[in-house]
Amino acid sequence: MNEQQLPGDLKNIKIPDVLPILSLYNAVVFPHMTFPMEVVGERAISLVDEAMGGDRLIGLVMSKKAFTDELPKPDDLYHVGTMIAILKMAKTGDNKAQLLMQGIGRFAIKEFIEGKTYLQATVEALEDTKAQGIEIEALMSNLTGLFDRIVKLSPFLPQEFGILAKSINDPGVLADMIASVINAEAEEKQKVLETRDVKNRLEVVTKIVNHQLEILELGNKIQSQVKTDMDKTQREYYLRQQLKAIREELGETEDDSKVEIQEYRKKVEEKGLSEEAKREADRELSRLERMHPSSAEYTVALTYLDWITSLPWQESTVDNLDIKKARKILDEDHYGLEKAKRRVIEYLAVRKLKPDTKGPILCFAGPPGTGKTSLGTSIARALGRKFVRMSLGGVRDEAEIRGHRRTYVGALPGRIIQGIRRSETNNPVFMLDEIDKLGMDFRGDPSSALLEVLDPEQNFSFSDHYLDVAFDLSHVMFITTANILETIPPALRDRLEVIELLGYTLDEKMKIAEKYLIPRQIEANGLTPKQINFTDAAKKQIISGYTREAGVRNLEREIANVCRGVASEIAKEEIKSASIKVKDLHKYIGPVRITSEGKARMSKPGVAVGLAWTPVGGEILYIEATAMKGNKGLMLTGQLGEIMKESAAAALSFIRTNADKLGIPKDFYDKTDIHIHIPAGAIQKDGPSAGVTILTALASLLTNRHIKKDLAMTGEITLRGVVLPVGGIKEKVLAAHRAGIKTIILPKWNAKDMEDIPENVRSDIEFHLVDEMLDVLKLALAKKESGSGIAKS
Ligand SMILES: Nc1ncnc2c1ncn2[C@@H]1O[C@H](COP(=O)(O)OP(=O)(O)O)[C@@H](O)[C@H]1O
Numbered sequence: 001m002n003e004q005q006l007p008g009d010l011k012n013i014k015i016p017d018v019l020p021i022l023s024l025y026n027a028v029v030f031p032h033m034t035f036p037m038e039v040v041g042e043r044a045i046s047l048v049d050e051a052m053g054g055d056r057l058i059g060l061v062m063s064k065k066a067f068t069d070e071l072p073k074p075d076d077l078y079h080v081g082t083m084i085a086i087l088k089m090a091k092t093g094d095n096k097a098q099l100l101m102q103g104i105g106r107f108a109i110k111e112f113i114e115g116k117t118y119l120q121a122t123v124e125a126l127e128d129t130k131a132q133g134i135e136i137e138a139l140m141s142n143l144t145g146l147f148d149r150i151v152k153l154s155p156f157l158p159q160e161f162g163i164l165a166k167s168i169n170d171p172g173v174l175a176d177m178i179a180s181v182i183n184a185e186a187e188e189k190q191k192v193l194e195t196r197d198v199k200n201r202l203e204v205v206t207k208i209v210n211h212q213l214e215i216l217e218l219g220n221k222i223q224s225q226v227k228t229d230m231d232k233t234q235r236e237y238y239l240r241q242q243l244k245a246i247r248e249e250l251g252e253t254e255d256d257s258k259v260e261i262q263e264y265r266k267k268v269e270e271k272g273l274s275e276e277a278k279r280e281a282d283r284e285l286s287r288l289e290r291m292h293p294s295s296a297e298y299t300v301a302l303t304y305l306d307w308i309t310s311l312p313w314q315e316s317t318v319d320n321l322d323i324k325k326a327r328k329i330l331d332e333d334h335y336g337l338e339k340a341k342r343r344v345i346e347y348l349a350v351r352k353l354k355p356d357t358k359g360p361i362l363c364f365a366g367p368p369g370t371g372k373t374s375l376g377t378s379i380a381r382a383l384g385r386k387f388v389r390m391s392l393g394g395v396r397d398e399a400e401i402r403g404h405r406r407t408y409v410g411a412l413p414g415r416i417i418q419g420i421r422r423s424e425t426n427n428p429v430f431m432l433d434e435i436d437k438l439g440m441d442f443r444g445d446p447s448s449a450l451l452e453v454l455d456p457e458q459n460f461s462f463s464d465h466y467l468d469v470a471f472d473l474s475h476v477m478f479i480t481t482a483n484i485l486e487t488i489p490p491a492l493r494d495r496l497e498v499i500e501l502l503g504y505t506l507d508e509k510m511k512i513a514e515k516y517l518i519p520r521q522i523e524a525n526g527l528t529p530k531q532i533n534f535t536d537a538a539k540k541q542i543i544s545g546y547t548r549e550a551g552v553r554n555l556e557r558e559i560a561n562v563c564r565g566v567a568s569e570i571a572k573e574e575i576k577s578a579s580i581k582v583k584d585l586h587k588y589i590g591p592v593r594i595t596s597e598g599k600a601r602m603s604k605p606g607v608a609v610g611l612a613w614t615p616v617g618g619e620i621l622y623i624e625a626t627a628m629k630g631n632k633g634l635m636l637t638g639q640l641g642e643i644m645k646e647s648a649a650a651a652l653s654f655i656r657t658n659a660d661k662l663g664i665p666k667d668f669y670d671k672t673d674i675h676i677h678i679p680a681g682a683i684q685k686d687g688p689s690a691g692v693t694i695l696t697a698l699a700s701l702l703t704n705r706h707i708k709k710d711l712a713m714t715g716e717i718t719l720r721g722v723v724l725p726v727g728g729i730k731e732k733v734l735a736a737h738r739a740g741i742k743t744i745i746l747p748k749w750n751a752k753d754m755e756d757i758p759e760n761v762r763s764d765i766e767f768h769l770v771d772e773m774l775d776v777l778k779l780a781l782a783k784k785e786s787g788s789g790i791a792k793s
Pocket residue numbers: 333334335336337367368369370371372373374375481512516517551552553556
């Protein structure tokens with residue numbers, strides 16, 4: 001690494017006659033701003049190297065085209081740009097460098113000069129015009145007012161920016177500063193840069209700001225700007241650097257920094273840092289004293305001290321070891337979930353007897369909305385600990401867990417340390433939510449960092465790259481959640497004690513709605529229990545007519561919608577109270593969404609109910625077969641995968657081979673096309689487990705025999721009609737139970753999976769275990785009706 005520092009005073013630098021020109025794609029840089037930039041490529045690096053060897057000045061202009069290997073053509077470049085001085089350079093690899101730059105002043109290109117590997121041009125400085133008077137003042141105050149509103153609405157602009165804008169006296173600088181931080185198109189910003197007349201410039205910026213405000217106020221979040229968390233921290237760093245440069249412009253003194261350093265010194269003494277951490281903090285403090293407060297490194301060191309002194313080195317909460325009380329709290333927050341609650345109480349009991357017990361790392365696994373995340377908060381409440389949650393969904397980079405080294409521009413600690421700081425204690429309940437969604441890519445495997453976090457043998461000295469000193473995580477209680485266990489990296493899964501939350505039956509949902517969701521939503525919407533109640537029939541209708549899910553997330557949402565509707569009617573004094581009946585639901589939450597359309601379909605032969613497995617729980621599937629005049633065609637629709645298509649072909653072949661036995665005319669296929677359709681077409685369906693169902697639907701169609709009511713099935717078939725085992729039995733059975741299925745046909749080989757099915761569900765359903773397709777048909781088909789399926793269609 002190669003670091004160098006720029007000496008001298010930046011304010012008095014004059015723009016020379018000739019500048020090396022570096023082009024930027026889709027970005028505009030303004031005078032007075034400090035910002036980091038990465039420079040890549042042989043040509044750019046040689047330009048930077050040469051500048052570093054000389055006066056460190058570069059002309060930055062925006063390019064209209066994305067970069068290619070060729071030298072940019074003058075026509076592709078804007079001809080007004082900003083001269084910058086390189087404050088600092090760090091080579092980060094072959095032909096790669098991180099720069100910290102300071103914008104100095106505007107210039108216009110007069111003529112390009114040939115002869116170097118990079119671009120060079122003669123330039124002319126563009127000074128701001130003089131601007132004074134009432135009109136300018138009015139423009140400025142209008143602009144700062146608009147900008148203030150933008151700052152308030154926009155999540156990515158630090159609040160200080162509003163205040164800062166008000167304190168800028170120079171109208172040109174004000175326009176530049178606002179243009180540089182708001183979220184406008186690069187072309188618009190370029191226009192601001194090109195506007196040398198200050199009054200004009202204020203007007204151009206006001207127009208952009210107005211437009212931005214309109215967008216923001218329309219609720220159009222500017223999320224697109226921040227593509228990833230890391231981008232955001234980089235951006236924050238960049239903004240802070242600008243803030244500082246402008247502060248300096250305003251003449252903030254060095255004394256402030258002395259006070260600042262003093263304060264940190266005091267904090268370091270008081271916070272009870274580990275010995276190692278204290279040594280590191282002292283080192284940074286003495287470095288700070290030697291630095292100029294406006295240097296970039298000063299901010300970096302200060303940020304570090306801020307982090308290290310705000311971590312809870314010694315702070316912790318005292319556990320509530322009152323088991324009765326803990327149990328009461330757990331019951332207050334959630335219905336059922338017996339296994340999970342019991343496990344937490346057990347842990348408490350053991351802790352009471354043996355205080356230094358290492359906690360288990362629980363993993364709550366199950367479909368969405370079954371209370372996994374909210375159970376975590378409840379456990380924290382029961383134990384009397386703070387709660388932090390970190391979603392692992394989409395975390396691909398090891399650095400998100402463990403942070404970036406401090407040498408990286410805009411570095412921050414990883415999310416574990418961030419969470420600890422947020423909790424302000426060193427023993428929170430720390431939820432690693434959706435551990436099954438953890439990603440992996442070239443930036444390193446986050447799961448190995450997580451392994452270290454979760455390992456009781458290692459986590460007393462967890463090392464975050466940014467902190468660079470060990471932090472003790474051994475008092476933290478980690479809880480993880482997952483929808484499915486299969487995608488959790490095996491080494492990680494080994495560490496977890498899995499507790500399954502499988503989803504709720506209709507009865508359980510009724511109780512959860514009554515005791516938890518409805519009271520909660522009544523309160524959340526500012527109602528009282530006197531003002532609203534739900535009849536049982538209405539609750540049941542919301543559950544089965546408006547939601548189809550293993551958990552209760554949508555149920556809670558619909559209840560919230562009803563409460564909100566009632567609250568607004570009461571507020572408008574249209575009504576005083578409401579008793580919600582089935583017929584009222586339409587008014588508040590629209591028409592019924594899940595009809596018994598499936599049941600209606602079942603009124604004809606040729607429709608069978610199958611069971612499917614999805615990562616969010618089981619699903620029931622209607623499989624429809626029809627026949628029409630044609631010539632031995634088999635058509636399959638409904639987004640079916642290859643394996644499912646093969647199952648359908650196998651089913652048809654089995655029927656053709658066994659037509660006799662099934663009472664189907666031997667030549668039925670000669671003049672027929674068969675169409676199999678599996679609705680809910682948006683969902684991609686695949687796997688062999690629909691084989692049995694497809695075959696049953698076909699047999700029903702061709703024999704013109706109905707399939708029995710409330711019956712569902714799953715199983716793979718062979719060409720000879722043997723029924724093979726399939727996966728996901730438990731989830732499938734639970735889904736069938738929710739859908740009111742009374743009889744289920746399963747492969748005999750799956751008998752062992754029956755044990756996983758909760759007792760109350762098992763007793764509601766009649767199970768048949770089969771290993772022969774002919775047995776399935778015997779069980780599934782009702783007795784023969786007149787006519788044949790083919791003749792009719
Ligand atoms: N057994 C239960 N008792 C009371 N409320 C529940 C229960 N299960 C889930 N909920 C509520 O349902 C909502 C969704 O739960 P959540 O924890 O987000 O589910 P998950 O994390 O499993 O997807 C939360 O408001 C939660 O409190």
